Amino acid sequence: MPIWSICASLAKQQFGLLATVATFVASSGVSMGLPTPRSSDWPGYGLNASEQRFSPASQIDTSNVADLKLAYYLDLPHEGALEATPLEIQGVVYFPGSMGVVYAVDAVSGKLKWTFDPKAGPRIDHHQRMIYPVNRGLAYFDHKVYVATRDGRLIALNSVNGVEVWTSRFLTAGDHSTSTGAPRIAKGMVLIGNSGAEANARGYVTALDANTGKIAWRFFTVPGNPAKGFENDAMRMAAATWSGEWWKLGGGGTPWNSIVYDAAFDQVLIGAGNGSPYVGRLRGTTEGKENLFLASVVAVDAGTGRYKWHYQYNPGEVWDYKATMDIILADLTINGTAKQVLLQSPSNGFFYVIDRSNGKLLSAEKTGKVSWADRIDLKTGRPVENPAARYENGPFILYPSVLGTHDWQAMAYSPKTQLAYIPYMQTASKFWHSKDEEQLLYTRAPGWWNTGVMFESYVDPADPMDGRGSLLAWDPVAQKVRWRQDYPTFWNGGILTTEGNLVFQGIETGEFAAYDAGTGKKLWSFDAQMGIVGAPISFVVDNKQYVSVLAGFGGSGGDGCCADKKIWSYQAPRRLLTFALGGSAMLPKPDPALVVTADSILDDPNLRLDNKQVAKGEYLWGFSCGTCHGVEGRSLGAAPDLRASHAALDKPSFTAILRKNLLVDTGMPRFDDLKDEQLDGLYQYIRSVARKAKAGAMPSDHRVDGPGSTH
Numbered sequence: 077m078p079i080w081s082i083c084a085s086l087a088k089q090q091f092g093l094l095a096t097v098a099t100f101v102a103s104s105g106v107s108m109g110l111p112t113p114r115s116s117d118w119p120g121y122g123l124n125a126s127e128q129r130f131s132p133a134s135q136i137d138t139s140n141v142a143d144l145k146l147a148y149y150l151d152l153p154h155e156g157a158l159e160a161t162p163l164e165i166q167g168v169v170y171f172p173g174s175m176g177v178v179y180a181v182d183a184v185s186g187k188l189k190w191t192f193d194p195k196a197g198p199r200i201d202h203h204q205r206m207i208y209p210v211n212r213g214l215a216y217f218d219h220k221v222y223v224a225t226r227d228g229r230l231i232a233l234n235s236v237n238g239v240e241v242w243t244s245r246f247l248t249a250g251d252h253s254t255s256t257g258a259p260r261i262a263k264g265m266v267l268i269g270n271s272g273a274e275a276n277a278r279g280y281v282t283a284l285d286a287n288t289g290k291i292a293w294r295f296f297t298v299p300g301n302p303a304k305g306f307e308n309d310a311m312r313m314a315a316a317t318w319s320g321e322w323w324k325l326g327g328g329g330t331p332w333n334s335i336v337y338d339a340a341f342d343q344v345l346i347g348a349g350n351g352s353p354y355v356g357r358l359r360g361t362t363e364g365k366e367n368l369f370l371a372s373v374v375a376v377d378a379g380t381g382r383y384k385w386h387y388q389y390n391p392g393e394v395w396d397y398k399a400t401m402d403i404i405l406a407d408l409t410i411n412g413t414a415k416q417v418l419l420q421s422p423s424n425g426f427f428y429v430i431d432r433s434n435g436k437l438l439s440a441e442k443t444g445k446v447s448w449a450d451r452i453d454l455k456t457g458r459p460v461e462n463p464a465a466r467y468e469n470g471p472f473i474l475y476p477s478v479l480g481t482h483d484w485q486a487m488a489y490s491p492k493t494q495l496a497y498i499p500y501m502q503t504a505s506k507f508w509h510s511k512d513e514e515q516l517l518y519t520r521a522p523g524w525w526n527t528g529v530m531f532e533s534y535v536d537p538a539d540p541m542d543g544r545g546s547l548l549a550w551d552p553v554a555q556k557v558r559w560r561q562d563y564p565t566f567w568n569g570g571i572l573t574t575e576g577n578l579v580f581q582g583i584e585t586g587e588f589a590a591y592d593a594g595t596g597k598k599l600w601s602f603d604a605q606m607g608i609v610g611a612p613i614s615f616v617v618d619n620k621q622y623v624s625v626l627a628g629f630g631g632s633g634g635d636g637c638c639a640d641k642k643i644w645s646y647q648a649p650r651r652l653l654t655f656a657l658g659g660s661a662m663l664p665k666p667d668p669a670l671v672v673t674a675d676s677i678l679d680d681p682n683l684r685l686d687n688k689q690v691a692k693g694e695y696l697w698g699f700s701c702g703t704c705h706g707v708e709g710r711s712l713g714a715a716p717d718l719r720a721s722h723a724a725l726d727k728p729s730f731t732a733i734l735r736k737n738l739l740v741d742t743g744m745p746r747f748d749d750l751k752d753e754q755l756d757g758l759y760q761y762i763r764s765v766a767r768k769a770k771a772g773a774m775p776s777d778h779r780v781d782g783p784g785s786t787h
């Protein structure tokens with residue numbers, strides 16, 4: 077049982093840099109005219125405030141999607157995990173790369189118009205290093221494009237030329253958090269959450285004036301140190317549901333993804349994250365404390381940020397369960413009554429329908445395999461938990477895993493079919509308390525993973541669906557699956573649905589496909605030559621409908637089942653792909669040299685390995701390097717495969733890269749605090765896994781999971 081499976085799950089992504097160019101290029105479609113979003117655009121993360129990801133475009137439909145072709149592609153050198161949903165406004169596609177480099181691309185020709193590099197790499201401190209370097213998207217308002225950087229700056233750019241308009245810091249001084257999310261727009265403000273529950277962070281959403289960057293309000297999702305006074309009554313109320321000195325460990329609740337403006341009730345709905353640390357003993361969960369507002373959806377007044385109501389999915393959260401999965405606003409008729417609801421499938425494996433007027437739970441059912449609870453009691457609104465699930469009296473096999481049945485990969489809702497389309501995963505984690513002090517060391521130290529408990533991936537050999545993902549078409553009124561597509565892999569992309577009655581999704585294998593939204597029949601597919609984790613968009617320019625998606629695998633160590641699965645190389649090209657009827661572009665043939673094989677793995681047969689050092693290195697690997705460089709050094713594309721790296725074989729180079737932070741610009745975090753003995757352990761561990769792989773043990777069909785911790 078390798079301890080690094082903790083981090084296997086944490087496996088994240090690499091990032092790339094592009095020289096700051098920010099050059100102004102007069103554009104054909106936009107030129108100096110100030111673009112205003114049209115109904116054919118895709119101006120926000122989830123399209124519009126309801127975040128249904130239902131495109132009104134209907135030129136591409138079930139009858140002709142078989143003829144959909146690549147219109148153009150744009151190579152994105154130095155990029156890694158591309159989790160973002162692009163925006164499109166008046167003929168320009170905007171999206172961020174892994175480290176928040178902003179790209180503006182002509183939506184018709186695919187030509188790069190400008191880029192802006194916030195230069196986040198060198199600004200990322202030790203305590204932020206283990207949060208995966210990804211960026212899920214941008215916001216657009218009044219001729220400005222907004223990007224949130226990992227080091228906590230919100231930057232407004234002129235949408236025509238990429239020139240910076242203002243920059244504002246949105247992280248509180250000295251806190252341990254970072255940022256990976258897409259900003260949202262509400263009432264002339266830009267809203268952004270923070271990330272990093274695993275690094276002792278306290279969660280909050282900040283609202284900034286979209287024109288000036290001035291902070292308008294801030295809502296914390298968990299209480300701070302009571303001795304310092306509470307920010308508001310909601311924090312006083314929340315503090316009564318905690319005990320111990322939780323604030324010293326951050327508390328968590330980081331709202332790193334879902335922040336939705338609900339104009340119907342003039343409120344902002346916030347999806348709060350998991351507890352920090354994972355183990356609840358230090359925050360009162362063993363005494364039955366609920367720990368508000370962990371794993372909750374919280375409604376606050378849009379103008380002031382004042383608390384209105386909340387619904388907590390997991391009272392006393394202890395499994396890395398969170399409410400950060402996207403929230404969709406919809407109108408449903410339930411038992412003959414029209415309701416304005418929110419739909420959410422948070423990580424705990426249930427699908428919830430909640431009344432937005434008051435936060436009351438209307439229904440909740442399991443979307444798949446769930447072991448921590450039997451059901452949700454609609455009278456109390458609380459889960460009926462499995463008594464063993466809290467792992468206090470022994471190890472527990474938790475379904476779903478820390479990744480959830482659903483992570484940040486966006487679901488979609490079609491008012492046409494009245495179905496929600498969920499990127500679903502079936503994975504499990506084993507949780508247990510360890511007495512091994514060496515194991516526990518890294519679960520407690522800031523700058524590593526602040527979990528306080530051990531967990532690793534688990535696969536039931538008798539269940540062929542374990543470690544696999546699906547696209548579920550979910551009826552939110554009946555709370556039932558209407559159709560499903562099962563995939564070999566679980567770490568797949570987000571969903572787009574359209575008026576043309578189509579559902580689009582890209583998956584880890586690199587397949588980008590379209591399905592009939594009503595029946596689930598596969599109608600079209602394209603080999604993207606690169607795993608897809610982001611969500612597609614659709615828009616219309618000059619009466620032509622386009623579908624765009626970013627191809628750039630990463631953000632998790634998870635790789636699902638199947639011996640024939642592809643492993644994406646760090647060096648393989650990441651791209652923007654755009655499709656249209658009548659497109660005629662072709663992707664170049666993939667370079668076979670980019671695939672790591674037993675031949676490309678390096679070993680120095682004269683090097684003698686010390687088993688004790690290897691074992692120490694393995695521990696450390698699991699809490700640090702494995703996150704990006706992969707389980708047993710088998711990179712899935714997030715970072716270079718160190719088994720095949722000359723720099724990792726040559727001890728002086730290896731030492732210099734870590735000691736002197738040589739590669740921070742290009743995404744390798746700071747590890748200059750490692751002691752000589754730790755460095756040697758890591759070096760020896762890498763050599764040992766390389767030697768094993770060279771000897772023919774190239775793992776290809778084992779399954780791993782990982783938090784893909786983009787929190």
Ligand code: HEC
Pocket residue numbers: 088089090091205206207208209700701702703704705714715716718721722723724730733734739742743744745747758
């Ligand atoms: C957050 C992700 C991340 C973590 C964690 C991480 N690395 Fe890296 N590492 C990278 C990326 C990305 C690169 C490639 C940078 C580039 O393209 O120049 C890299 C490059 C390297 C290289 C150079 C490889 C080559 O062939 O150029 C070495 C050696 C290395 N990392 C070792 C480590 C070790 C040892 C650890 C753990 C202590 C570690 N890394 C943790 C992301 C990470």
